[in-house]
Amino acid sequence: MSLTLSAEQAGRIEPLVAVLPVGVPAIETVGLRKAYRGSVVLHDLSLSVAPGEVFGFLGPNGAGKTTTVKILMGLVRPTAGTASIFGLPAGDREARRRVGYLPENFRFHDWLTGAGLLDFHGRLAGLSAEERRSRIPDAIARVGLAGRGDERIRTYSKGMTQRIGLAQAIFHRPDLVLLDEPTSALDPVGRREVRDLIHSLRDDGITVVLNSHLLSEVELVCDRVAIIDHGRVVRSGPLADLLGATTTIRVTVDRVDCELRTALNRYADVLAVEDATVTLGVSDVEVAPLIADAVVRGGYQLYGLAPVHRSLEDVFMDLVEGGEE
């Protein structure tokens, strides 16, 4: 099953490493490749995440998202290419000190209590006894587990386990937080809380990388996304650009004739005509008033004119559909 991009799709792919503000990127991977006994999980994956960004890492199951995150954490060694965190080689102890990580299959030592888990991780993160004592109750409260910290993780629900996992990822005050599917076990209320948590992390200047296949989730919190499929970045950029890149406008009038088409063609590409509705491809939504003006001046009755927004899901499906056959 190999990814085949249409010429159109290929043309839309941006340079893989986006141009970033001067400074050391929070994450940078160059030509990352990972092969396991003949099967290649990552092909030449290059991406860059700027400090302070909330970055969404999207892709279908098996696209290589988790492998990439594991390489960043030093849990998996790349076959080729390099990965760095704040300019330090990925997996370096100093780099790991600055990162908080919630693994995809968040399983913790279930014989520990929630507070005990944080204490153990706090020791490993190098927090002093005093820091652990003062931060643990706050962290537990912040993820909505106030009063449950002294219960064993074994007795926690899946959602509670995910919450304590989030606390574990942020309570040592990292500069970068990698969350691999952080809301997979949460109900809508829990998801909302995690979104708020991510926003508050961003407000504190913390870089957040969100690995998810829940597109609506990513759409709500991320500044920039990379869509990955079959181990390659197929698209990356600011969310607004990705969604707005191919805006269409739908115009409904009393009749469609050649003169109208000619008039509309000055501002847009006529993509489709169905009865009295014309679908136009525009480079910028700013041309909408000009189109309305042209219709009215041509003596047509204008019943409707609306930009059609593409959701991230539409973009995503367009990009990864090639591989789904």
Added chain:
Amino acid sequence: MNILTIARFTIQEAISRRLILAGSLLSLAFIGLFALGFFLIYQNDSQLSGPLSDAQEQAAFGTIMTVLGLYAINFLAGFLALFLSVGAISGEIDSGALHAVLARPLRRAEFVIGRWLAYAGLSSVYVGLMAGSLLLSARLISGYTTPDPVRATLLMMLASIVLLTLSLLGSTLLSTLANGVVVFSLFGLAWLAGIIEFIGGVLSNEAMLNVGTTVSLLVPSDAIWRGASYYIQSPIFLAGMNAGEGIPFAGTAPPATQLVVWGLLYPLVLLGAAIMTFSHRDL
């Protein structure tokens, strides 16, 4: 520092999983049963042939009972060592709990050494307490004093450490189940090789002796136990023995220096190998 955190965590785990509690209760039961059995046999013997006045007879009785008791403890300690460490790494990988831990600024070597230290500590304490209480109860009941209890106990601790390091190495390479099959087979093999070597000694069969020596190099736990057992046996008992005689699962000579050196090197070499394999493993 990280090593101690991991060691502490590993011991906490053993306590919280009730391993220590269950182990202590069963061990108490074992010592109680041994003391009771020893006492009843001693009384029975005294009634049949009057008080054991003959020094040689008394030494033989004390030696055989003590060797039997410590042999059982050695077996239990071997099982404990294997059960403790059989999933030391693989179990953590399988459960997925390791990912978050190794994402911390922690070297994989520190994780392996921390776990090893905890297991070595737990099994040494087990051997020390069990052997100590057994020797004490033998002494109280029959007045039998072991010639060199310290050296015997230290060697028994070493035999356990040899086994647990072997299974720790296995757990960095294999799944817990596969590792269990391998290390228990090797444990059995070492025991069998010890018996073959003993019979080889009785029959003066060079080939059998060589088989025993070769396996002892691979898994020296049983050979170390045989060395330990020498220090438990009364010199009077050993002196009364002809060449090739003795208790089949105990040694009649002190452990060779080479064996002790190998026994000390073996855990270090295997621990090093465990660190190497685990450090290069993708998780």
